[in-house]
Amino acid sequence: MTKVTAVSDSHLSGVAIWRRIxxxxxxxxxxxxxxxxxxxxxxxxxxxxFGANRHTVRRALQALAAEGVIRTEQGRxxxxxxxxxxxxxxxxxxxxxxxLAGQASExxxxxxxxxxxxxxxSVAAALGLVSGAKVTRLDxxxxxxxxxxSRATSWVGYRDFPEFAARFAEEQSTTAVFAGLGVxxxxxxxTRISAxxxxxxxxxxxxxxxxxxxxxxxxxxxxxxxxxILYGLSRFPADLMELVV
Amino acid sequence: MTKVTAVSDSHLSGVAIWRRIxxxxxxxxxxxxxxxxxxxxxxxxxxxxFGANRHTVRRALQALAAEGVIRTEQGRxxxxxxxxxxxxxxxxxxxxxxxLAGQASExxxxxxxxxxxxxxxSVAAALGLVSGAKVTRLDxxxxxxxxxxSRATSWVGYRDFPEFAARFAEEQSTTAVFAGLGVxxxxxxxTRISAxxxxxxxxxxxxxxxxxxxxxxxxxxxxxxxxxILYGLSRFPADLMELVV
DNA sequence: TCAACTTGTCTAATGAACTAGACAACTTAG
DNA sequence: CTAAGTTGTCTAGTTCATTAGACAAGTTGA
Numbered sequence: 001m002t003k004v005t006a007v008s009d010s011h012l013s014g015v016a017i018w019r020r021i022x023x024x025x026x027x028x029x030x031x032x033x034x035x036x037x038x039x040x041x042x043x044x045x046x047x048x049x050f051g052a053n054r055h056t057v058r059r060a061l062q063a064l065a066a067e068g069v070i071r072t073e074q075g076r077x078x079x080x081x082x083x084x085x086x087x088x089x090x091x092x093x094x095x096x097x098x099x100l101a102g103q104a105s106e107x108x109x110x111x112x113x114x115x116x117x118x119x120x121x122s123v124a125a126a127l128g129l130v131s132g133a134k135v136t137r138l139d140x141x142x143x144x145x146x147x148x149x150s151r152a153t154s155w156v157g158y159r160d161f162p163e164f165a166a167r168f169a170e171e172q173s174t175t176a177v178f179a180g181l182g183v184x185x186x187x188x189x190x191t192r193i194s195a196x197x198x199x200x201x202x203x204x205x206x207x208x209x210x211x212x213x214x215x216x217x218x219x220x221x222x223x224x225x226x227x228x229i230l231y232g233l234s235r236f237p238a239d240l241m242e243l244v245v
Numbered sequence: 246m247t248k249v250t251a252v253s254d255s256h257l258s259g260v261a262i263w264r265r266i267x268x269x270x271x272x273x274x275x276x277x278x279x280x281x282x283x284x285x286x287x288x289x290x291x292x293x294x295f296g297a298n299r300h301t302v303r304r305a306l307q308a309l310a311a312e313g314v315i316r317t318e319q320g321r322x323x324x325x326x327x328x329x330x331x332x333x334x335x336x337x338x339x340x341x342x343x344x345l346a347g348q349a350s351e352x353x354x355x356x357x358x359x360x361x362x363x364x365x366x367s368v369a370a371a372l373g374l375v376s377g378a379k380v381t382r383l384d385x386x387x388x389x390x391x392x393x394x395s396r397a398t399s400w401v402g403y404r405d406f407p408e409f410a411a412r413f414a415e416e417q418s419t420t421a422v423f424a425g426l427g428v429x430x431x432x433x434x435x436t437r438i439s440a441x442x443x444x445x446x447x448x449x450x451x452x453x454x455x456x457x458x459x460x461x462x463x464x465x466x467x468x469x470x471x472x473x474i475l476y477g478l479s480r481f482p483a484d485l486m487e488l489v490v
Numbered sequence: 491t492c493a494a495c496t497t498g499t500c501t502a503a504t505g506a507a508c509t510a511g512a513c514a515a516c517t518t519a520g
Numbered sequence: 521c522t523a524a525g526t527t528g529t530c531t532a533g534t535t536c537a538t539t540a541g542a543c544a545a546g547t548t549g550a
Contacts (some may be wrong), residue, residue: 014264014308014507016537020456032367042496053539061292063259073352074497075546087437090490104422124278170341191490192332195440195483197260197268209422210258211265213458215440238440244518245335245437245490259537261507287526298509303527319527320516 019211021050021060026069029240030085040070040078067209086144087244088236090217094189095175104144108222111172112139112205114165116158123155126220126231134158136165138174141205147208149241152234160229178229186229189222195238206237213238264456266295266305271314274331275484282474285315285323314456322409325328331389333481335462337432340420349389356417357384357450359410368400371465379403383419386450389442393451394486397479405474423474431474434467438488443480451482458483 011021018094025046028034032083040046041085043061061078064070071081088099105176117137120138154174156164167177178186194216203210214235221230236243258265272292273279285291288306292299306323309315316326333344345352362382371375380400387395399419401409412422423431439461448455459480466475481488 014261015266015456016259016261018537019259020442024444027441041255044496055540056538059537072497073546075495075548077496077547085439192487193460193490194440194487195458196272197265198457199269211260213440213442215438242437242439245438289526300510302510304507317527318517320518320525322517322526333494 007098013235015211016053017050018059018063019053019058020058021046022063023062024050025241026064026067029069029080029082032084034080036080036083039079042077055163063209085242086149088150089244090188090191090219091245094188094219100144100149106143106145108143108146109172110141110143111168112141114138114168116165119155120199123231126218127157127228129157129159133158133183136161137169138165147240148237150234151202151205152232154230156230156231174230183223183229186221186223189220189226189228191217191219193217193243194227198235198237206235215241215243217243260295260456262295263301263304263308266291266297266302267308269295271309271312271484272463274314274325274327277326277329281328283325285325308454311393319399321452330487331394332487333395333483334489334490335346335433335464337434337462339433345389345394351388351390353388353391354417355386355388356413357386359383359413361410364400365464368476371463372400372402372448372473374402374404378380378410381406383410383413392485393482395479395484396450397480399475399477401475428468428474431466434465434473436462436464436490440464440483447480451480452483460486460488 024106025040034040034143040061041049043057045053046057048170050057061070061072065078067073069080069082070078072078086100087102090099094196115137116134118132119127119129121131123129123135124133127135129135134157136158138154138156140152140154141148142152158164161178161181163181164177167180168174171177196216197216198206198210198212198214200210202208202214203212206212215230215238217234217236219232219234220228221232222228254454262426270285279285285306286294288299288302291302291306295302306315306317310317310323314325314327315323317323331348333346361379362380363377364372364374364380366376368374368380369378372380374380379402381403383399385397385399385400386393387397403409406423406426408426409422412425413419416422416425441459441461443451443455443457443459447459448457449454451457460483462477462479462481464477464479465473466477467473
């Protein structure tokens with residue numbers, strides 16, 4: 001509502017003004033207020049709107065151009081150069097790639113690795129195990145049209161599914177692996193959603209600008225009898241993705 | 246995984262190192278890794294862990310102390326002084342105050358005001374109206390134990406419910422108003438969840454530190470025949486709240 | 491061609507953010 | 521009491537963020 005002080009208090013916030021302007025402009029784009037090809041307001045007008053200097057606005061636009069969100073042409077202006085946010089569908093039968101069906105022409109999942117580890121308190125609680133129990137951990141990054149769109153970690157109890165890692169190396173599909181291990185079907189039992197800043201590893205793997213915001217989805221999949229079989233922690237860049245329940 | 250460069254590149258990010266440290270420590274607290282009363286690592290150890298100077302860590306801790314998240318005592322250390330995140334339940338029959346039942350002793354909703362306006366493109370699309378149609382807009386802030394935990398805006402078509410604003414002024418309950426207008430029941434038809442930085446108005450109303458992250462939930466409620474009757478946009482501070490589907 | 495409007499580049503000054511080192515003040519365990 | 525470990529405070533220097541103003545260079549339409 002109020003336009004003045006829209007982006008002041010830079011000292012108190014610890015977030016640079018140019019970054020807040022970049023975030024605001026990006027939000028108009030991924031939120032749908034500006035479509036691909038649309039012309040942005042001029043640098044002078046943006047500077048007035050945000051109560052900042054033109055140089056500060058320029059730095060914000062440069063950051064957006066580096067991200068590939070806009071394109072700037074001397075003498076003409078800046079133009080939107082990216083599409084809307086992708087929607088990831090979450091439901092009772094959430095499976096990889098179904099959630100993004102139709103929104104990207106090429107979907108790929110990169111497996112970073114599997115390993116055996118001892119369950120942390122939260123993993124143990126989600127899977128109904130004692131803290132420290134052996135679990136198989138699977139780390140992946142998903143890409144839509146070559147762009148990383150999610151970083152996921154899954155945990156499966158080792159006692160119930162000792163062959164999970166070995167089979168996954170061949171099948172490359174959680175659904176197929178569970179099917180081969182006697183779990184014909186499974187459904188999403190619960191989902192918790194939160195948001196936070198990306199850490200250094202996530203920033204690198206998802207190719208984000210440092211300080212980017214992640215949507216975090218924590219879910220437990222259960223078999224037909226309601227027994228938890230898989231605990232998953234997925235992280236989505238909030239600029240690129242939204243979750244649809 | 247990698248510990249070095251954990252919080253470097255401050256120039257590229259536009260987010261101050263002290264703020265990123267504060268966010269990381271707060272995440273350990275609201276995420277449950279540290280419980281109320283626990284002692285944080287010493288300033289020197291934290292400085293090593295984040296690859297930053299002790300003064301920078303001190304600034305982060307001062308910000309957290311100002312938020313009321315920790316308490317620092319000379320010669321002793323810093324101690325956790327706040328609880329875990331609240332969970333807001335989202336389901337087919339999401340009603341205010343049910344979502345937070347049992348997690349706070351006092352729940353209150355402050356009505357900022359109602360007004361008549363012309364539907365924006367997104368509001369019109371959600372309610373199945375033509376763009377620019379008259380809609381009643383309701384703005385609220387919800388508080389749990391006196392602390393603001395959500396900022397919500399709702400839109401209701403004026404043509405279908407011309408008396409909405411007048412009745413709401415008396416009833417103060419959406420469910421009761423709809424009941425009085427002949428809608429005995431309604432369910433959540435769809436929910437979209439995203440995340441972004443808070444703007445100036447949200448920062449003020451929710452009493453946040455500038456640059457805070459919001460979880461944004463966008464939902465459409467429909468009557469028993471599936472006709473959309475209400476479009477709602479709720480914003481939750483990501484530090485305080487998580488959404489449970 | 492010209493005038494108006496756009497982005498690109500340069501210089502300069504101020505304040506915030508970060509680092510470095512040293513020492514004071516306080517708490518705790520021995 | 522003492523030593524070790526903790527937070528509090530000071531000085532000083534470097535780099536980044538932001539503002540201000542001026543002018544160059546490209547685009548557009550009259």
